Amino acid sequence: MIEGDQVLMSGNEAIARGAIEAGIRFCASYPGTPSTEITEYIMKTSDRRDIHAEWSTNEKVALEASTAASWAGLPALCPMKSLGLNVAADFLLNVNLSGTGDGGLVIVVCDDPRGHSSSNEQDSRFYSKAAHLPLLEPSSCQQAKDIMPYAFEISKRYEIPVIVRSTTRLSHTRAIVELGEVPDIEIESAHDIPSNLYNVPRPDFKHKQLLAKLDDIKEDFEKSRFNKLDSSDKRVRILASGITNRYSEEAMRKLDLEDIEILSITTTFPLPGKSVLKALDSATHVLFAEEGQPFTEENVAVLFAKRKNRTVPELHGKIDGVIERYGELNVDKVAHALSRITGCEFRPVPPEFEERAQKSRELLLDRPPTFCPGCGHRAVYWAIKKAKQRFDKPVVVTGDIGCYSMGIFYDSSLDTMQAMGSSIGTASGLGQLSRFGFDQKVIAVAGDSTFFHACLPGLVNARNKNADLTFIVIDNNTTAMTGFQPSPSSHIQRGETFSVDIENIARAALPDYIDIGIASDIPATTDLIHENLTRDGLKIIIVKAVCRLAEREDSKAERPKVYIDADSCIGENCKLCMTQFGCLAIEWNEEEDHSEIENHLCVRCGDCIVVCPHDAIRRG
Numbered sequence: 001m002i003e004g005d006q007v008l009m010s011g012n013e014a015i016a017r018g019a020i021e022a023g024i025r026f027c028a029s030y031p032g033t034p035s036t037e038i039t040e041y042i043m044k045t046s047d048r049r050d051i052h053a054e055w056s057t058n059e060k061v062a063l064e065a066s067t068a069a070s071w072a073g074l075p076a077l078c079p080m081k082s083l084g085l086n087v088a089a090d091f092l093l094n095v096n097l098s099g100t101g102d103g104g105l106v107i108v109v110c111d112d113p114r115g116h117s118s119s120n121e122q123d124s125r126f127y128s129k130a131a132h133l134p135l136l137e138p139s140s141c142q143q144a145k146d147i148m149p150y151a152f153e154i155s156k157r158y159e160i161p162v163i164v165r166s167t168t169r170l171s172h173t174r175a176i177v178e179l180g181e182v183p184d185i186e187i188e189s190a191h192d193i194p195s196n197l198y199n200v201p202r203p204d205f206k207h208k209q210l211l212a213k214l215d216d217i218k219e220d221f222e223k224s225r226f227n228k229l230d231s232s233d234k235r236v237r238i239l240a241s242g243i244t245n246r247y248s249e250e251a252m253r254k255l256d257l258e259d260i261e262i263l264s265i266t267t268t269f270p271l272p273g274k275s276v277l278k279a280l281d282s283a284t285h286v287l288f289a290e291e292g293q294p295f296t297e298e299n300v301a302v303l304f305a306k307r308k309n310r311t312v313p314e315l316h317g318k319i320d321g322v323i324e325r326y327g328e329l330n331v332d333k334v335a336h337a338l339s340r341i342t343g344c345e346f347r348p349v350p351p352e353f354e355e356r357a358q359k360s361r362e363l364l365l366d367r368p369p370t371f372c373p374g375c376g377h378r379a380v381y382w383a384i385k386k387a388k389q390r391f392d393k394p395v396v397v398t399g400d401i402g403c404y405s406m407g408i409f410y411d412s413s414l415d416t417m418q419a420m421g422s423s424i425g426t427a428s429g430l431g432q433l434s435r436f437g438f439d440q441k442v443i444a445v446a447g448d449s450t451f452f453h454a455c456l457p458g459l460v461n462a463r464n465k466n467a468d469l470t471f472i473v474i475d476n477n478t479t480a481m482t483g484f485q486p487s488p489s490s491h492i493q494r495g496e497t498f499s500v501d502i503e504n505i506a507r508a509a510l511p512d513y514i515d516i517g518i519a520s521d522i523p524a525t526t527d528l529i530h531e532n533l534t535r536d537g538l539k540i541i542i543v544k545a546v547c548r549l550a551e552r553e554d555s556k557a558e559r560p561k562v563y564i565d566a567d568s569c570i571g572e573n574c575k576l577c578m579t580q581f582g583c584l585a586i587e588w589n590e591e592e593d594h595s596e597i598e599n600h601l602c603v604r605c606g607d608c609i610v611v612c613p614h615d616a617i618r619r620g
């Protein structure tokens with residue numbers, strides 16, 4: 001693909017292409033929806049372009065590694081999902097002061113309004129305000145690409161990180177993008193890093209310097225070609241940022257409104273106040289269309305509040321409730337807000353359509369998210385359930401982030417699920433409460449990638465404080481939820497990397513007991529878990545599992561088929577394999593009144609064989 005080509009790209013691919021056109025030499029990231037494809041795109045061509053691209057242990061490490069490259073003069077990119085920025089924030093709110101050197105560093109954060117693939121719907125833009133760092137919000141796939149060289153330009157000029165914010169709809173939408181030139185860079189040598197990369201003893205001085213940079217950046221943003229802040233004589237104006245530009249255009253078409261101006265702000269922080277006020281001057285009503293919290297709305301309200309003796313337009317958005325403050329924005333929400341402001345009529349769908357939609361909804365089966373057929377996580381949760389039933393005390397199971405989070409939907413197998421690493425962190429707290437009368441035994445569950453990402457401090461805490469808990473690490477050798485990126489323990493990795501063995505790390509924490517289990521051996525795993533529940537102290541069980549989606553097709557074919565013997569299945573009176581074990585490959589044969597296995601879905605793992613109390617499920 002060369003300069004001038006028009007290519008269908010997702011927003012994430014466009015961001016990655018833009019970073020390549022900006023001449024990046026280093027990219028470090030941790031996978032997380034909706035940001036993963038940025039790094040994957042770069043990895044596809046990283047060898048050819050001599051870009052170092054890695055999946056780091058977590059987002060903080062990714063930011064530290066990419067900052068280090070920038071210190072050494074190499075332009076560096078650090079993409080992550082919203083929640084990842086929380087992990088990286090400790091470093092971010094230090095390196096903002098000490099600076100990123102002359103290489104340039106751009107952090108791309110992809111927010112997930114409504115939490116399609118996230119446990120919250122945070123608005124990461126507030127980090128730019130907290131860290132006093134410039135923030136850019138592209139509005140289209142083309143702009144997502146074009147803005148990256150601009151972001152690097154600012155970062156290099158001021159030697160601070162620049163944050164580019166995307167949201168799920170922009171990251172995953174696809175549109176035609178016209179490509180720019182990829183610079184034919186001689187392989188630059190990294191240079192020695194400066195020796196003043198710290199903030200002590202006077203972080204306040206560094207803070208003062210950063211604020212001065214921010215003032216200069218604001219002046220740059222006043223002239224930015226990425227904003228559309230033209231003067232207008234329209235009474236009603238929309239100030240949109242990011243993908244909401246597209247929603248606003250469509251909402252106006254839907255309402256057949258013409259007498260409204262859409263203004264677009266891409267350089268959202270620091271806000272180019274003079275241009276914004278000029279563009280909104282003489283408006284009677286301004287609607288703020290933005291994903292997340294009323295970030296720009298509040299910033300503009302402050303600008304207006306400072307203007308003395310001037311008429312202020314009515315400001316509408318999430319503060320006055322014209323747009324609800326939670327959930328994801330869409331065309332209808334913007335149209336509804338416009339109808340409330342202008343008084344024009346808006347019906348999202350005609351009544352007869354709504355009736356039909358309601359009938360369709362009634363036909364839908366209530367199907368919560370679940371594990372893939374043959375998934376080792378299902379087998380482990382089944383074993384936990386059986387061990388709990390056998391144990392004579394109450395048990396609490398703390399969960400973590402990964403495919404195994406779906407234990408929440410699997411017969412409420414998990415009691416908690418918060419952030420990366422929280423399984424063992426919260427368990428280390430619960431495991432010390434017996435002297436206060438806390439009487440539940442504690443099991444923490446995490447996966448291999450999460451073990452390395454954020455569980456190690458919790459594990460050390462549990463050992464150090466002698467917490468009583470059983471830590472189950474389900475090791476399926478991949479970061480499956482985001483598309484099979486390698487975890488540090490994966491055997492197949494890119495480049496010259498070493499596989500870091502979970503068992504060795506776990507043993508180094510000096511647990512009182514450590515066992516290795518096999519997920520597909522459900523009876524043995526059940527015994528292991530039960531035995532550890534009866535013990536006191538820090539117990540670790542590493543359960544080897546297989547991700548059935550990552551598994552090779554031919555290895556499935558090597559296993560004998562699994563079937564349900566119709567004569568042995570007691571039918572309607574049981575259904576345990578479907579309703580409780582719940583493998584998606586097991587179906588109900590209505591006519592013959594027994595369960596049966598769908599061969600095209602079944603991966604022949606055999607996990608269900610031990611589940612049937614009537615020995616109806618067999619191999620052969």
Ligand code: SF4
Binds near residue numbers: 564
């Ligand atoms: S658990 Fe066994 S007996 Fe019960 S429905 Fe399934 S196959 Fe039939």
Ligand code: SF4
Binds near residue numbers: 585
């Ligand atoms: S063998 Fe049983 S548990 Fe495994 S995929 Fe087939 S039906 Fe599901």
